[in-house]
Amino acid sequence: MQTSTKSPEFHNVSEQITQSTVDSISQYASPAVWSDAEVRRVLNTGISLDKRVILLLASAEGRASQADLFPWLDHGVRxxxxxxxxxxxxxxxxxxxxxxxxxQLLPPGAEVAAK
Incomplete structure (x- = not known):
């Protein structure tokens, strides 16, 4: 039994198209929010306080305590x-x-986070 080294899905596809496909799925996208076990941070420092609140809630599966959320913002003015x-x-x-x-993030807030 003879095995082929070519994948049947890419048999008639040019090397350029194949490389383009691989490149498009292997690009790294930086996350909007970084987190570890204790803290979360919005990485873009130019985002408004309002947008940071929404993004942080969205990154915490839509729910967080005010006691956690406030220090995550790193804002300082309670x-x-x-x-x-x-x-x-x-x-x-x-x-x-x-x-x-x-x-808790509600659907209208989740829409804002998705933008």
């Missing part, structure tokens, strides 16, 4: 953070029950 969460709650981007509670 009152601004609280005002932004209240505004996001009014816009229905997030759901949160009270000060210090968990924050």
């Amino acid at each position: 009152s601004t953070f609280n005002k932004r969460l209240a505004e996001f709650h009014r816009k229905r981007f997030i759901e949160t029950k009270a000060y210090g509670a968990d924050v």
Whole structure:
């Protein structure tokens, strides 16, 4: 029994097209959010506080405690953070029950994260 070294899927495909296919699937895309066991960081420092909140929640499977979320932002002004969460709650981007509670990303907020 003789075996062929050519894959039947690429038998009639040029080397250039094959290389282009390999290159397109092997390109590294830098993540928007880096994380380890304790902290998450939005890597693009030019992103607004609002967008960082949404991206961090999205990266945490849509839910995080305010106690975790605030230090992840590395913002430093708790009152601004609280005002932004209240505004996001009014816009229905997030759901949160009270000060210090968990924050959950709602579908409108998830749409913002996807953009």
